[in-house]
Amino acid sequence: MRLCLVDPLPWDYDADTPLERPLGGMQSAACHLAAALADLGHEVALVTHTTRPGARRGVACLSLGTPGGRTELRDRAWDAMISLSALAGPVRALVAPGTPAILWTGHAEDQPAVACLGTPAERDAWDGVALVSEWQRLRYAETFGLPAFRTVVLGNAIAPAFEGLFQDADDLQAAKRARTVADGGPMTLAYTSTPFRGLELLTGMFPLIARPARLRVFSDMAPYRTGPADSQFAALYERCRATPGIDHVGTLPQPDLARALRPIPILAYPCTFPETACIAVLEAMAAGCAVVSSDLGALAETTAGHALLVDPGEDWSSFAPRYLGALDLVMASVTSKAGIERLWEQVRFVNQTATWAVRARQWTDTLASWPPR
Structure with missing residues (x-):
């Protein structure tokens, strides 16, 4: 599969960064998942505001801070885009129309970063939502009305x-x-x-x-x-x-x-x-x-x-x-x-x-039949 993981936050990091310096939990998770998916033979891109784009750990690290990075992201045909941001509009605009878009988040339901999911149009703009625990999934269902078929639990894991x-x-x-x-x-x-x-x-x-x-x-x-x-x-x-x-x-x-x-x-x-x-x-x-x-x-x-x-x-x-x-x-x-x-x-x-190799296999199996639309 051709997969891209996108984080529009203005943070300078790439797939190697968590091996070099402290990095936020979901950002580290994205780096390790991208590398583990690449190890399984998938074509994977990690899209951030990195200042050192290039291939790292088998992952194509693209920069949103350069026109070339944005063009490459939009011109490729992706089987799925996985976003760390809950704002669907700006993220969907980065890839070709029709690309399946999945929100992957570890935020609790009361955090400002996911408050936009309270808006039906914003919530429905995602093809699916990947969460990190059943506890979180229950609260997203209660707070945002997300039905079970539109969510999946794919937990976190330990760094290599x-x-x-x-x-x-x-x-x-x-x-x-x-x-x-x-x-x-x-x-x-x-x-x-x-x-x-x-x-x-x-x-x-x-x-x-x-x-x-x-x-x-x-x-x-x-x-x-x-x-x-x-x-x-x-x-x-x-x-x-x-x-x-x-x-x-x-x-x-x-x-x-x-x-x-x-x-x-x-x-x-x-x-x-x-x-x-x-x-x-x-x-x-x-x-x-x-x-x-x-x-x-x-x-x-x-x-x-x-x-x-x-x-x-x-x-x-x-x-x-x-x-x-x-x-x-x-x-x-x-x-x-x-x-x-x-x-x-x-x-x-x-x-x-709870290793990223285990999680990458779970993501692979899940993406073979999900998201549901």
Whole structure:
């Protein structure tokens, strides 16, 4: 098939970018899916505002910032166009009339980026909508009236750098126990999501953790070229640096983050933002981190029974002590024999079900008979 993935945001990236520097979740996903589809033999283009167009990872990276890139995109005959933007009109204008157009989005139904789907004409301009979880699909049906036959769930996946990080359970055990001091030294925890999805809550709870711990924070706004600036979170970063035991590292390129998480036994993620899915959690699972998070959004669906999730309740008033209790339980057992066995099962689960090679095959099978019109 001839497929093009289009992102009209004014971000300079191409198929190699997530291997080189931090990049937003859906943008990274588009890069990895494009490469995985190309590996299956499809003719694939990734269309962005890249300043270095050309072939990368088997993908034709076209630039919307050049007349030549726009002309090439419009002149080719595509079997389907997959768009990261919900505004159908401007995106459809980039390709030949009649090209099947699919919206692929990880945005929750209440986000401004998809508010246009509340307009019937805008909603009906898409031939189909690909979503990242059943939780998200249900909310799109309730909010926008999208019938099931017009939507499909094709989940997110882990970056290639997170695949096969451990040879076997013994290798995982050696990695996780390497930094666990038998005489009661601190256990390392990690936080890898954006600052506004739970870091402030975690920073406030950290001094109350019952067992010796240190926290490495791989979080800032560097992956995003638009939206909240890092200056908005300057006080939070300073609070991290001022709290004994917290190391604010910032975001890292995916290969560096995979190496950094390999010896860390726990992802501490008291999520306050309803996730439609969560690549950060999937990648932490692949890196052998026990996940302690909130039972919010699609996190239960994403983790598929491989995480300890704490119900935030109606108003979060009792969340902190319950979360700290859950974290203590995991810290007490995560590097035990049974704990390592559980981690190995989750590592195997993610590698078998949530790689971009798996997703590319699912996209291929889906596109063979969908969208429905």
